[in-house]
Amino acid sequence: MRxxxxxxxxxxxxxxTPEEDQKLIDYINRNGHVNWKSIPKQAxxxxxxxxxxxxxxxxxxxxxxxxxxxxxxxxxxxxxHSVLGNKWSRIAxxxxxxxxxxxxxxxxxQIRKKLLQMGIxxxxxxxxxxxxxxxxxxxLLSTAQFANPMSIISPWQNNNVxxxxxxxxxxxxxxxxxSTTLLSSGPQNPNLVNLIASSISKPHEGLFNxxxxxxxxxxxxxxxxxxxxxxxxxxxxxNPETHNKSLGSASLDVKTETIIPALVEASPVQNKSSSTPTxxxxxxxxxxxxxxxxxxxxxxxxxxxxxxxxxxxxxx
DNA sequence: AACCTGTGCAACCGCCGACCA
DNA sequence: ATGGTCGGCGGTTGCACAGGT
Numbered sequence: 001m002r003x004x005x006x007x008x009x010x011x012x013x014x015x016x017t018p019e020e021d022q023k024l025i026d027y028i029n030r031n032g033h034v035n036w037k038s039i040p041k042q043a044x045x046x047x048x049x050x051x052x053x054x055x056x057x058x059x060x061x062x063x064x065x066x067x068x069x070x071x072x073x074x075x076x077x078x079x080x081h082s083v084l085g086n087k088w089s090r091i092a093x094x095x096x097x098x099x100x101x102x103x104x105x106x107x108x109x110q111i112r113k114k115l116l117q118m119g120i121x122x123x124x125x126x127x128x129x130x131x132x133x134x135x136x137x138x139x140l141l142s143t144a145q146f147a148n149p150m151s152i153i154s155p156w157q158n159n160n161v162x163x164x165x166x167x168x169x170x171x172x173x174x175x176x177x178x179s180t181t182l183l184s185s186g187p188q189n190p191n192l193v194n195l196i197a198s199s200i201s202k203p204h205e206g207l208f209n210x211x212x213x214x215x216x217x218x219x220x221x222x223x224x225x226x227x228x229x230x231x232x233x234x235x236x237x238x239n240p241e242t243h244n245k246s247l248g249s250a251s252l253d254v255k256t257e258t259i260i261p262a263l264v265e266a267s268p269v270q271n272k273s274s275s276t277p278t279x280x281x282x283x284x285x286x287x288x289x290x291x292x293x294x295x296x297x298x299x300x301x302x303x304x305x306x307x308x309x310x311x312x313x314x315x316x
Numbered sequence: 317a318a319c320c321t322g323t324g325c326a327a328c329c330g331c332c333g334a335c336c337a
Numbered sequence: 338a339t340g341g342t343c344g345g346c347g348g349t350t351g352c353a354c355a356g357g358t
Contacts, residue, residue, distance in 0.1 A: 015326070015352085037343070053344070054327065089346060100346075105325055 012046045065097025082125040
């Protein structure tokens with residue numbers, strides 16, 4: 001049975017004082033750190049060895065680089081995380097001056113949030129498929145498009161609405177793909193899938209540096225679209241060919257976080273003849289609704305011209 | 317001005333593996 | 338081979354602070 005390191009109730013815990021820091025620095029500068037357990041006693045500190053080691057490695061070391069992470073560091077962290085997972089110490093070993101604790105905190109408080117807002121699962125580095133996210137996106141879009149039709153949308157706002165639109169389309173594709181798998185009946189409407197797929201594959205360079213480009217392997221020819229290959233790349237995170245492009249600073253720009261407006265309550269589901277994206281999604285994600293493709297196609301078809309044409313704009 | 321809430325980050329906790337006697 | 342010790346790691350907590358109401 002091992003003895004706990006810090007089981008002495010007289011051992012001090014909590015934040016370190018400047019005096020304690022100085023004692024530890026002086027001692028290690030003089031003697032180095034061979035045996036952490038013996039250091040507190042020899043340095044005159046009422047702390048456990050573990051606490052001393054942590055304080056030294058995460059804060060007092062002279063080679064610690066403090067302050068904001070650069071975009072390069074952020075890119076490296078995301079890239080390494082996509083390969084290594086939560087191996088913070090291994091990630092830290094590639095970032096001189098950064099500690100595992102610092103990187104872990106940075107990931108949990110900043111990067112994680114950014115990825116989630118971009119519709120990327122921070123654990124898998126692939127597009128999110130949870131229904132709440134799809135609904136959020138659709139709410140965002142309907143808010144941006146319909147909340148105030150008279151308002152003038154600035155170019156960068158418009159760009160981000162389009163970013164959200166593409167995210168939503170991608171998630172729809174994935175949902176459709178999984179739906180066809182679940183239904184075990186093969187693609188129910190390959191033409192529809194191809195229609196959406198081809199709309200995503202259209203170039204958007206100049207809008208937002210094409211951060212969500214389609215890997216070439218996803219489109220084998222004009223009439224076929226390989227959804228599996230498309231999403232396998234996880235926005236290129238696992239694909240060396242697309243990695244740099246998809247992880248470019250544009251895709252993680254702080255603007256992405258700030259431009260997405262706060263979500264508002266979803267508008268009530270309207271009748272089919274005046275379907276909004278919200279109502280479409282409500283229909284599309286309903287577990288009991290097996291007519292998803294039919295509804296989607298009907299919505300896109302918009303024969304009576306009463307529904308909003310923006311879906312057509314996206315797809316066209 | 318007081319209170320509430322969200323955020324960032326330092327520090328702790330518990331587990332695990334390496335090492336050694 | 339076994340058990341004890343220690344360092345390292347990842348998850349989690351709790352505090353300080355800022356901003357909002």
